[in-house]
Amino acid sequence: xxxxxxxxxxxxxxxxxxxMDILHDIQxxxxxIDHATIALLxxxxxxxxxxxxETVSFYHFYSDKPLAKFNIYLNDxxxxxxxxxxxxxAAFEAACGIKQGQVTSDGTLGLFPTSCIGMNDQEPAxxxxxxxxxxxxxxxxxxxxxxxxxxxxxxxxxxxxxxxGKNALPEINSMVCNNIRRxxxxxxxxxxxxxxxxxxxxxTSSDEIIDIVSESNIxxxxxxxxxxxxxxxxxxxxxxxxxYIICNADEGEPGTFKDRVLLTEYPEMVFEGMVTAGYAVGAxxxxxxxxxxxxxxxxxxxxxxxxxxxxxxLGKNIxxxxxxxxxxxxxxxxxxxxCGEESALIESLEGKRGEPRDKPxxxxxxxxxxxxxVVNNVETLATVVKxxxxxxxxxxKLGNKDSVGTKVLSISGDCRFPGIYEVEWGLKIGDVLDMCxxxxxxxxxxxxxxxxxxxxxxxxxxxxxxxxPTGGSMIVFxxxxxxxxxxxxxxxxxxxxxxxxxxxxxxxxxxxxxxKLLKVINGRGVKQDIEDMTSWARLLNVSRCGLxxxxxxxxxxxxxxxxxxxEALLNHEVEYDSGFNLETSVLESCKVVGRxxxxxxxx
Amino acid sequence: MEKKIIATTSLAGCxxxxxxxxxxxxxxxxxxxxxxxxxxPVDDIKTFTKPVDIGIIEGGCxxxxxxxxxxxxxxxxxxxxxxxxxxxxxxxxxxxxxxxxEECLNEAYLxxxxxxxxxxxxxxxxxxxxxxxxxxxxxxEIVKIDYYLPGCPPRADLIWDALVALLTGSELDLPxxxxxxx
Ligand SMILES: Cc1cc2nc3c(=O)[nH]c(=O)nc-3n(C[C@H](O)[C@H](O)[C@H](O)COP(=O)(O)O)c2cc1C
Ligand code: SF4
Numbered sequence: 060x061x062x063x064x065x066x067x068x069x070x071x072x073x074x075x076x077x078x079m080d081i082l083h084d085i086q087x088x089x090x091x092i093d094h095a096t097i098a099l100l101x102x103x104x105x106x107x108x109x110x111x112x113e114t115v116s117f118y119h120f121y122s123d124k125p126l127a128k129f130n131i132y133l134n135d136x137x138x139x140x141x142x143x144x145x146x147x148x149a150a151f152e153a154a155c156g157i158k159q160g161q162v163t164s165d166g167t168l169g170l171f172p173t174s175c176i177g178m179n180d181q182e183p184a185x186x187x188x189x190x191x192x193x194x195x196x197x198x199x200x201x202x203x204x205x206x207x208x209x210x211x212x213x214x215x216x217x218x219x220x221x222x223x224g225k226n227a228l229p230e231i232n233s234m235v236c237n238n239i240r241r242x243x244x245x246x247x248x249x250x251x252x253x254x255x256x257x258x259x260x261x262x263t264s265s266d267e268i269i270d271i272v273s274e275s276n277i278x279x280x281x282x283x284x285x286x287x288x289x290x291x292x293x294x295x296x297x298x299x300x301x302x303y304i305i306c307n308a309d310e311g312e313p314g315t316f317k318d319r320v321l322l323t324e325y326p327e328m329v330f331e332g333m334v335t336a337g338y339a340v341g342a343x344x345x346x347x348x349x350x351x352x353x354x355x356x357x358x359x360x361x362x363x364x365x366x367x368x369x370x371x372x373l374g375k376n377i378x379x380x381x382x383x384x385x386x387x388x389x390x391x392x393x394x395x396x397x398c399g400e401e402s403a404l405i406e407s408l409e410g411k412r413g414e415p416r417d418k419p420x421x422x423x424x425x426x427x428x429x430x431x432x433v434v435n436n437v438e439t440l441a442t443v444v445k446x447x448x449x450x451x452x453x454x455x456k457l458g459n460k461d462s463v464g465t466k467v468l469s470i471s472g473d474c475r476f477p478g479i480y481e482v483e484w485g486l487k488i489g490d491v492l493d494m495c496x497x498x499x500x501x502x503x504x505x506x507x508x509x510x511x512x513x514x515x516x517x518x519x520x521x522x523x524x525x526x527x528p529t530g531g532s533m534i535v536f537x538x539x540x541x542x543x544x545x546x547x548x549x550x551x552x553x554x555x556x557x558x559x560x561x562x563x564x565x566x567x568x569x570x571x572x573x574x575k576l577l578k579v580i581n582g583r584g585v586k587q588d589i590e591d592m593t594s595w596a597r598l599l600n601v602s603r604c605g606l607x608x609x610x611x612x613x614x615x616x617x618x619x620x621x622x623x624x625x626e627a628l629l630n631h632e633v634e635y636d637s638g639f640n641l642e643t644s645v646l647e648s649c650k651v652v653g654r655x656x657x658x659x660x661x662x
Numbered sequence: 663m664e665k666k667i668i669a670t671t672s673l674a675g676c677x678x679x680x681x682x683x684x685x686x687x688x689x690x691x692x693x694x695x696x697x698x699x700x701x702x703p704v705d706d707i708k709t710f711t712k713p714v715d716i717g718i719i720e721g722g723c724x725x726x727x728x729x730x731x732x733x734x735x736x737x738x739x740x741x742x743x744x745x746x747x748x749x750x751x752x753x754x755x756x757x758x759x760x761x762x763x764e765e766c767l768n769e770a771y772l773x774x775x776x777x778x779x780x781x782x783x784x785x786x787x788x789x790x791x792x793x794x795x796x797x798x799x800x801x802x803e804i805v806k807i808d809y810y811l812p813g814c815p816p817r818a819d820l821i822w823d824a825l826v827a828l829l830t831g832s833e834l835d836l837p838x839x840x841x842x843x844x
Binding site for chain 1: 726729730747751752753756759763764767785786787788789793794795796797799800802803804805806810812814838
């Protein structure tokens with residue numbers, strides 16, 4: 060094993076910035092990364108054992124303990140639970156003979172929960188050794204587990220059904236479905252691939268490209284909505300020996316899956332967008348950060364890059380433009396929502412824990428390797444290609460005044476047609492619901508857990524950066540859903556699980572708020588608890604990044620829009636009830652040390 | 663104006679918040695013009711000797727004694743303030759929450775790298791000792807808390823401004839710089 064590890068290290072030239080890849084490779088051959096391995100790595104890399112352990116322990120998909128031959132990661136998102144996750148989990152537990160979180164004694168099967176894997180329109184879904192299995196049923200689970208026990212390969216088990224579009228290509232061979240239900244300016248197949256690189260870049264200066272992007276008024280599609288043209292301008296003006304373009308394909312916000320579909324059906328356009336950005340900003344290297352959950356797309360995407368290199372769409376003097384050298388590498392993540400935050404993503408790209416950086420400086424000044432770096436979302440980059448092709452005016456005619464262009468929505472939950480819809484900004488929520496075939500609607504979550512949970516009185520509102528912004532995630536809940544237990548609690552669990560832990564506010568407050576929520580759900584809540592939750596949530600504003608700053612939104616926005624749900628559960632008779640019981644809370648520790656609890660009731 | 667009575671205590675904290683109280687420097691002379699300290703480490707009065715107006719709590723609750731002290735503060739003080747991260751959210755001690763208590767105790771007394779002298783593998787179990795709670799609780803999960811002053815520790819200026827606001831009945835201004843995390 061030692062030799063294998065040395066081989067892996069030299070494959071990456073002993074580059075400590077490639078620690079993520081080194082760890083992925085070791086995990087693949089050894090099954091886990093233990094202390095001995097870490098010591099070995101520390102010996103060979105310019106890193107301390109503690110630094111390596113920091114990285115190993117940070118990510119969901121690295122393990123310091125032996126895992127199983129087949130590791131089943133069952134998605135724990137809201138929609139998975141709405142679509143029968145409980146029964147599917149029970150079926151897995153019965154078929155494997157273990158509980159969630161365990162590995163079978165013969166080491167064949169392991170069963171673990173995982174945060175949203177970007178398959179909300181085809182839940183419940185699980186990842187088994189990098190292969191995605193969607194629309195699971197207890198029957199299907201029995202088949203899969205039996206198959207694995209009897210030596211069938213995952214490929215054998217997947218081929219029973221293939222997904223639509225390019226999911227069926229041999230390079231992908233996945234049962235994942237695109238479910239594209241509405242195409243617009245971006246998704247229409249009216250674009251001849253690489254015509255921007257072929258025809259436009261050679262005749263247009265980089266400043267002109269930035270001008271077109273600025274005039275188009277496009278804003279980032281990844282959530283924060285920063286004007287893309289301005290970001291490119293900053294990046295092009297910042298001083299540095301190299302500049303980098305990063306495509307953010309971490310897509311971790313529960314409920315979004317549009318970047319997955321873009322990468323499956325339109326990867327060339329995404330890469331062409333990166334090349335265009337590279338040309339405009341003066342970068343020589345592009346990095347696409349692909350969330351681990353989408354690893355099944357990796358070799359396909361690398362194939363696309365390879366053929367682009369063959370055609371001089373990547374490499375030296377691209378499209379005959381002198382001194383325009385640009386190449387793209389794909390970096391695989393390892394399971395951490397926070398790595399979607401651009402500075403955490405950059406830390407991760409450098410092989411470290413995905414902890415957001417304090418800002419300023421922003422990545423456009425000091426990003427990857429402390430050099431100027433432009434980070435854009437997958438959809439932003441793909442859209443830019445069409446903007447350059449068709450012009451800023453064309454784009455300005457789409458959408459509304461405040462938010463121009465189109466947005467690719469990922470719609471899931473209680474509707475007849477979950478999937479991908481490209482719409483113009485400015486669409487009313489009521490129309491979104493009609494479009495996806497949602498009846499008997501109680502609420503819709505706009506923009507994922509960090510967005511807003513809204514009800515009927517707001518269905519007249521519009522999707523736009525100033526009214527209801529969204530990175531694309533839209534989850535519908537019908538009137539039979541218990542919003543507090545099924546939705547708000549699940550979202551709070553998600554933030555608690557995914558906080559990077561740097562800020563004490565974000566590490567603790569969501570936990571404290573969840574305790575309050577549970578207190579209300581369990582019938583011990585009083586009116587003051589509601590006031591407390593709303594006022595304490597404000598403290599999260601001081602957190603370093605968007606995760607902490609929005610981590611209370613599930614509670615805050617459900618209190619704002621669905622207050623009666625809370626009030627119905629309150630005890631209105633008393634003013635204060637802590638819910639705390641001293642007698643029971645000391646039992647466990649007394650048992651461990653071997654003493655009888657004694658209480659001084661006069662205290 | 664009649665002097666208000668103040669009591670303070672440090673539960674599962676590190677005394678850093680109390681240090682921050684002392685960091686109001688010479689303003690402490692102004693403070694004692696306005697207030698009288700009762701039960702507090704500042705003057706070493708151990709038990710309440712009269713009704714108190716403002717109780718200031720540092721630290722959360724990790725054991726039964728913390729709970730008893732906190733409850734006695736609630737009983738004897740008109741207003742209770744959670745001072746600092748640990749009182750408000752459990753803070754550093756709450757890092758043990760989520761780890762089974764048996765694992766914590768084993769690490770502390772049996773398996774940790776510094777337990778060499780504990781050759782008899784004794785777990786502290788004397789009846790005189792406080793009993794550990796199943797997790798570390800922020801104060802408001804035990805008794806009603808009236809005000810919260812954030813920080814780790816809260817800055818002396820914040821403590822000073824808050825006390826003055828409370829004593830004079832004026833509004834407290836909490837600018838972003840005072841509460842920003844880093
Ligand atoms: C917690 C958190 C998670 C994020 N996740 C993503 C993500 O998965 N994909 C994405 O493009 N942007 C994500 N962002 C936003 C990025 O930080 C960044 O703003 C974006 O990638 C910039 O690209 P754009 O301007 O094209 O939108 C996230 C931000 C935060 C705070
Ligand atoms: S807000 Fe949360 S996720 Fe963001 S840096 Fe702070 S602890 Fe990490």
